[in-house]
Amino acid sequence: MSRLCGLNHFFGGLMRLAMIGLGKMGGNMVRRLRRGGIEVVGYDRSAETVAQLAAEEGMLAAASVADAVAQLSGPRVVWLMLPSGEITEQQIRALAPLLAQGDIIVDGGNSNYHDSQRCGAWLAEQGIGFMDSGTSGGVWGLENGYCLMVGATPEVARIMAPILQALAPAADRGWAHVGPVGAGHFTKMIHNGIEYGMMQSFAEGLELLRGKQEFALDLAQITELWRHGSVVRSWLLDLTAEALKHDQELTAIAPYVPDSGEGRWTAVEAIDQGVAAPVLTLALQMRFASQNETGYGYRLLSTMRNAFGGHAVKHAGGEK
Numbered sequence: 001m002s003r004l005c006g007l008n009h010f011f012g013g014l015m016r017l018a019m020i021g022l023g024k025m026g027g028n029m030v031r032r033l034r035r036g037g038i039e040v041v042g043y044d045r046s047a048e049t050v051a052q053l054a055a056e057e058g059m060l061a062a063a064s065v066a067d068a069v070a071q072l073s074g075p076r077v078v079w080l081m082l083p084s085g086e087i088t089e090q091q092i093r094a095l096a097p098l099l100a101q102g103d104i105i106v107d108g109g110n111s112n113y114h115d116s117q118r119c120g121a122w123l124a125e126q127g128i129g130f131m132d133s134g135t136s137g138g139v140w141g142l143e144n145g146y147c148l149m150v151g152a153t154p155e156v157a158r159i160m161a162p163i164l165q166a167l168a169p170a171a172d173r174g175w176a177h178v179g180p181v182g183a184g185h186f187t188k189m190i191h192n193g194i195e196y197g198m199m200q201s202f203a204e205g206l207e208l209l210r211g212k213q214e215f216a217l218d219l220a221q222i223t224e225l226w227r228h229g230s231v232v233r234s235w236l237l238d239l240t241a242e243a244l245k246h247d248q249e250l251t252a253i254a255p256y257v258p259d260s261g262e263g264r265w266t267a268v269e270a271i272d273q274g275v276a277a278p279v280l281t282l283a284l285q286m287r288f289a290s291q292n293e294t295g296y297g298y299r300l301l302s303t304m305r306n307a308f309g310g311h312a313v314k315h316a317g318g319e320k
Contacts, residue, residue, distance in 0.1 A: 015039060015162060016060075017077040018068040020091065021109075022049045024310050025135065026081030028142035029108070029167060031057050036166035043068045065091070069098045077163070079106040084261065085115070092119050101127030104156055108133040110262055113186035116151065120181030129156040130181055133164075134188020138309035145169030149191070150177050151184035193266030196259075196283035198236055199304050203297040206240075210248075210296055220244040239307035240300070254314035255298030257290040257305065 015038040019030050022044035030040050034057040043062040044050050054061040062068035069076060078095060082088045088111055095105060105123060107116060107130070116132035123130045134149035135141075146167045150157060157177035168174035178187050209217050223241035227233050243250075263284040270277035290298040305311040 016041065016072060017079055017163060018043070018062070018072055019079050019081065020044075020065055020068065021081035022046070022053060023081065024139055025108075025141065027053060028139070029079075029081065029135075029146065030059055032142050032145070033163070033166055034058060038163065038166055041068045041071045065095065066098055069095070076100075076103040077106065077160070078104070079108055079163075081108050084109050084111040089115060089119060092123070096123065096126060096128060099128050102129070104129035104131065104159065106131045106133055106160070107185075108135050110134070110188060110192070110260065111185050112261075112265055113151075113182040113184075113189060116185045117182035120151075129153070129159075131156055131160055132181060132184040134184045134186075134191065136188065136191060140308065141167075145174050148175040149184045149187040150175070151179050151181045151186070152177065153180070189262045189265050189269070192260075192262035193277070193280040193284075195236075196263045196266075196287070197279040198234070199301055200279075200283035200286055202232075202236065202240060202304070203300040206300055207297040219248050236304060236308065240304055243303045243307055250296065250299035250303060253299040253302050255290055255296075255302070256314045257287045257298055257301040258311070259284060259287045260311075263287070 017033075017038070018041040019026055019033075020043050022030060022042050026044070027049065030042055030053055033040050039060065040057075041060040041062050042050055042053055043065055050059075050061045053059040060071055062071060069078065072078075076099060078099070080088060080091060082091055088107060088109055092105060092107070099105070105128060107119070111132065113132070116130075120130040120132070129152070131150055131152040133151075135146055136149075137144060137146035146169075148164050148168055150160070150164065152160070154177070164175040165171040178184060206219055206223070209222060210219060220241065223237060223244055227237055227241055263280070267277070267281045267284055270281065287301070290301070302313045306313045
């Protein structure tokens with residue numbers, strides 16, 4: 001029986017994997033996995049974070065990446081929740097010598113899909129499985145479950161299904177094997193490009209409503225109204241309505257909206273394919289413009305990013 005087939009048997013009983021990177025997303029994913037009955041060995045550069053998750057959730061603490069791998073028995077799964085780019089790629093390169101044929105590495109960060117394809121091909125040469133998991137849900141994933149868009153071979157996707165089911169909103173929804181290696185991060189990239197456009201549209205529309213001073217419109221009332229029966233109702237609108245309920249002026253929020261990379265990659269992909277994507281591209285450009293302008297719409301964009309993803313916001317007196 002091959003090691004990958006053995007892993008199918010392994011996941012039929014006690015489940016255990018290693019999670020490397022226990023920040024906002026990684027830490028909450030550990031919590032959700034543990035509450036789903038899955039054993040997790042966790043490592044982070046912050047020993048305090050490791051100790052906290054071990055105490056609160058029964059996570060098995062690791063003192064290093066090598067220690068985390070050593071605590072896995074049989075075929076091993078290592079899930080990375082690290083910043084995209086060089087940090088993730090260096091960790092994959094360092095992990096490979098610690099693993100054996102049939103083990104699996106999962107990149108759950110927002111990596112560029114080209115990087116995922118390259119890493120997946122390199123690992124495949126050594127017989128190590130790879131999955132790129134586009135992960136959405138932000139700071140609410142612990143409570144609501146994560147939306148997981150994964151790229152992998154069919155065999156790796158089948159092996160990882162119990163883990164994905166535990167992380168998703170339900171076993172039968174909120175996760176999908178969307179294609180081969182690279183397809184998960186590609187799908188998440190386009191997802192984030194769409195997200196940029198939706199956020200920009202809400203920000204512009206609400207700024208126009210606020211600007212009609214003769215009507216003295218209550219934006220908290222209107223966004224709450226739209227949540228019920230309107231064609232623009234969405235989770236993003238839910239979060240916006242909740243934020244405006246507490247503070248409509250947003251004067252404490254600096255009108256500065258960073259971009260985390262996926263919007264840029266989406267715009268480049270549109271150019272490469274020769275596909276017109278003016279809304280997605282302009283939404284990205286408006287984030288660039290926010291660094292040099294002031295306005296209510298930018299405050300709304302920053303507030304929305306914080307509401308769904310826990311992204312830091314700049315305040316008039318500094319960064320949160």
